Amino acid sequence: MDQKQRSRLPDVFINFLKFGCFTFGGGWSIVAQIQKEYVEKKRWITDEELLDFTSVGRSIPGLMIGNASVLFGHHVAGIPGALLALLGIVLPPFAIMIAVTFIYGLVKDNAYVSYAMMGVRAAVVPIIISAMVKLFKAGMKDVFCYLIALGGLVLCLFTGISNVLIVVIGAAAGLIYMEVKERHAVS
Amino acid sequence: MLYLELFLSFVMIGFTSFGGMSMIPLINDEMLSHGWMTAQEVADIVAIAEMTPGPLGLNCATFAGMRTGGILGAAAASVGVLLPSLSLCLIAAIFMERFKESKLMGHALYGIRPVCIGMIAAVVIQQSMVNYAGTWLLGISWQALIIGAAALVLLIVLKWSVPKTIVVSAALGLLFGVLFG
Numbered sequence: 001m002d003q004k005q006r007s008r009l010p011d012v013f014i015n016f017l018k019f020g021c022f023t024f025g026g027g028w029s030i031v032a033q034i035q036k037e038y039v040e041k042k043r044w045i046t047d048e049e050l051l052d053f054t055s056v057g058r059s060i061p062g063l064m065i066g067n068a069s070v071l072f073g074h075h076v077a078g079i080p081g082a083l084l085a086l087l088g089i090v091l092p093p094f095a096i097m098i099a100v101t102f103i104y105g106l107v108k109d110n111a112y113v114s115y116a117m118m119g120v121r122a123a124v125v126p127i128i129i130s131a132m133v134k135l136f137k138a139g140m141k142d143v144f145c146y147l148i149a150l151g152g153l154v155l156c157l158f159t160g161i162s163n164v165l166i167v168v169i170g171a172a173a174g175l176i177y178m179e180v181k182e183r184h185a186v187s
Numbered sequence: 188m189l190y191l192e193l194f195l196s197f198v199m200i201g202f203t204s205f206g207g208m209s210m211i212p213l214i215n216d217e218m219l220s221h222g223w224m225t226a227q228e229v230a231d232i233v234a235i236a237e238m239t240p241g242p243l244g245l246n247c248a249t250f251a252g253m254r255t256g257g258i259l260g261a262a263a264a265s266v267g268v269l270l271p272s273l274s275l276c277l278i279a280a281i282f283m284e285r286f287k288e289s290k291l292m293g294h295a296l297y298g299i300r301p302v303c304i305g306m307i308a309a310v311v312i313q314q315s316m317v318n319y320a321g322t323w324l325l326g327i328s329w330q331a332l333i334i335g336a337a338a339l340v341l342l343i344v345l346k347w348s349v350p351k352t353i354v355v356s357a358a359l360g361l362l363f364g365v366l367f368g
Contacts, residue, residue: 063201097236
């Protein structure tokens with residue numbers, strides 16, 4: 001692990017602690033937060049790389065948030081980076097849940113809590129959309145990509161096929177398409 | 188040994204699910220078969236996990252561990268549910284770094300990236316149905332729609348950060364709730 005990677009460790013840990021406090025909506029808000037902090041502001045990774053972490057993270061068992069954090073952390077700062085990113089993203093919800101178990105009864109049926117949560121839930125879709133808009137350009141290179149994206153959408157919405165299989169189908173389609181394209185270019 | 192049982196139980200949940208709602212049936216089975224929670228408590232924990240930040244699987248692990256074995260139980264269950272990220276995903280990360288420059292990897296990713304965009308779009312549609320509409324699209328919540336539109340403008344036009352947007356959305360939800368109940 002070189003000097004540059006080591007110097008990144010505190011930054012990764014502190015930012016992931018911050019991300020961890022605001023991961024509502026099943027992991028997509030962390031993608032939006034990484035995008036803002038590390039693609040736009042610090043330029044440590046590209047949109048393409050973030051999209052790769054997201055897709056691979058989704059197709060490995062376990063929590064997508066944890067997986068995406070490990071992939072990002074390892075990319076920017078090696079194995080210590082992966083562990084610190086995971087620890088950072090996990091600590092805030094862990095601490096909050098421990099507190100919640102004590103006030104479980106109070107929180108469960110509290111009207112004010114449910115009003116505020118209505119607001120937070122309403123923000124989840126815009127957060128996902130804001131991440132998707134930015135990743136869109138990174139993933140969509142030609143007509144083939146649009147067809148594949150549409151296929152992914154349809155499979156995901158209307159069939160019970162697992163995410164892993166959908167990612168594998170996408171990978172196979174990419175391999176076949178690029179192979180055909182290259183042969184075509186040669187001949 | 189309770190801690191070991193909690194740990195193993197959540198290792199199994201972690202390795203056989205892919206996050207989010209797909210974990211609920213597994214968590215339900217494990218909690219009931221060990222007698223750690225009642226069905227009603229599992230339903231409550233899902234609702235509470237949605238209210239607090241963090242992935243559903245981790246929140247369930249923390250809550251179940253806490254209720255059965257205190258803070259140590261919560262830690263054992265959480266490490267268990269994170270084990271796939273710590274093992275499989277770390278291997279995948281190393282693998283990805285090593286084959287980053289390979290042509291085949293590039294070709295596979297050429298298909299994986301758009302398919303992932305399609306999957307995100309599917310999540311947008313599914314989440315919209317849950318967050319803005321009642322059962323079977325009846326009773327669309329205009330309050331949620333207004334907050335959603337405001338959040339979209341804050342994020343995309345005004346380029347606000349996610350935390351700031353979430354805090355403002357929660358405040359708006361509270362305001363609407365108090366005003367219109």
